[in-house]
Amino acid sequence: VLLSLCPGARIVDLSHEIPPGDVPAAAWVLAQAAPLFPAGSVHLAVVDPGVGTERRPLACEIDGRRYVAPDNGLLSRVLARGREARAFVAAEPALWREPVSDVFHGRDLFAPVAAHLAGGGALADVGPEVPLEGLARDAWPEPRSEGDVRVGAIVHVDRFGNLVTNLEATPPAAGEVEVAGRRVPVGRTYADVPKGRLVALVGSSGFLEVAENGGSAAASLGASRGHVVLWRARSRS
């Protein structure tokens, strides 16, 4: 559909491996990757369990990049990091592929709108601007401090089984992390511990994560999104 409407588009498939309906996972993957794309890229993201309901289709400009996605939290992480943003509801049927299926807006609505933008079309053509405050957000729990302990949560599990937290950190980090009843030393990289052992480290996007060298921390710990994580920057002796 993109190539039919915008023959010059260069398409990069970022991922077709988001678990069905897992909007928070998609929001994370999108926010990690989008800033690395060339300026001017149009990001089309469709994980859309509410397709056909009154959830709104969006086209946004965030820090100079454009995004087309359902208004269901999929842009949460991008918006949380964005400095400047504008949002438009895709409400102009002339841009769509008719008839629009009730169950596949990716094909009939989002892709055509993304092709419009990729082909040089204006954001304002897609429909009315709407206030950012009204956009659906998938809010992470805010990390907080309790004495010298930072309290956060697992917000993403990647395909390696690494447990990504919402605790921002700058390398080199120190101390230990507690998760699922286990105390895990903070290191620098996976191979800081022997194979099969757990290590916490600063992940590639600046958040603490818990990993297992050569294995899956998620499987070993039975931990998943939402689990509480404690970070003591100085280990208890």
Place this chain on the structure above:
Amino acid sequence: VLLSLCPGARIVDLSHEIPPGDVPAAAWVLAQAAPLFPAGSVHLAVVDPGVGTERRPLACEIDGRRYVAPDNGLLSRVLARGREARAFVAAEPALWREPVSDVFHGRDLFAPVAAHLAGGGALADVGPEVPLEGLARDAWPEPRSEGDVRVGAIVHVDRFGNLVTNLEATPPAAGEVEVAGRRVPVGRTYADVPKGRLVALVGSSGFLEVAENGGSAAASLGASRGHVVLWRARSRS
């Protein structure tokens, strides 16, 4: 291989996730996607459990699009919807990559033939034209009516676990569907029912399908391809 023989080709990977050897699934995916590609596209499809046997390699033109695939039913769904078709057996070794492996015609025969077509080569160059009647077809059972009940079957299970039937329908549809001993209301979209509940709806390609909101109908019902589906356009009270 495609880029080596046709450097200007633009390659779109449609799917690498067809279960091994599952020709009917590939036939379905191909027929859903191909008509959306730009006119002039060459569709290379290889699910080929009979590689190295006497099953014929085909190059076809169907409604203005060209397809390269084994003659094993992979083109069944495209042919079933096509208005105009011509089929040629790829029998011209000069177009192949020699020596042709007995177990990987995708690399050595189908891709080179697709590159020939993508580079502007003629269909007739690949080998002799053959009658359409002789092509392998993976025939679905024909839906039939019993009183006011339409009787069909599940013909595809998609990656979300949605059960796609061969019962054509135009939205809005009504009534109820019976499958695997369960009666499922016909709605318009997934979110017409609460999470975890089943709903039947008109899928994105115009066939009734049974879905679970936020889950897998295939898993919940233990249903798979071939299961009978009854559709009563008016629910029994």
Place this chain on the structure above:
Amino acid sequence: VLLSLCPGARIVDLSHEIPPGDVPAAAWVLAQAAPLFPAGSVHLAVVDPGVGTERRPLACEIDGRRYVAPDNGLLSRVLARGREARAFVAAEPALWREPVSDVFHGRDLFAPVAAHLAGGGALADVGPEVPLEGLARDAWPEPRSEGDVRVGAIVHVDRFGNLVTNLEATPPAAGEVEVAGRRVPVGRTYADVPKGRLVALVGSSGFLEVAENGGSAAASLGASRGHVVLWRARSRS
């Protein structure tokens, strides 16, 4: 990252389905596919469990093709087949994306170096040349002969469950293969045996492999990489 640094790059995703950390599987897939790419291609391969340790990042030219990969054995199979090779350590930070994460050199180091090469940059720019003898190699056991029996091993299991050995063969091959306590006839293609039966054949890259027609030999035999395989070119009567 590639497109940001080398906007004209044409990217072909070869595989995102290597099991996490499985360097030998990646080495195999790379060696099968790379020689089929157009001359001048740059091959970026990152399976990198030792990221952040002192394992070296490499840029190599092997038989006229360039490769960027960690020095962990990932290039073993390409090097084993290569006639001419030169290796350079990527040690020039000016080419990297700073700051370099301790856990994601694919993004920050390997991709930028590959973009440099794809954009016409010289291999020698990336850092000092190093001797080939020092490169990490993931050595297969050498096949040997015992009387008229060739003794080898399973070196790869593909996504179909086919068991690829290190026993080179030219079709047509004959005899029988013994693996996991089972004797399997050597044939020419999968369909030489009935569905559900095992067959050994010359795979698409010139090595004997054990397959199950319509199934997974790996699952049926419970066999995996490293298992011994015996090939008798003449069957015992």
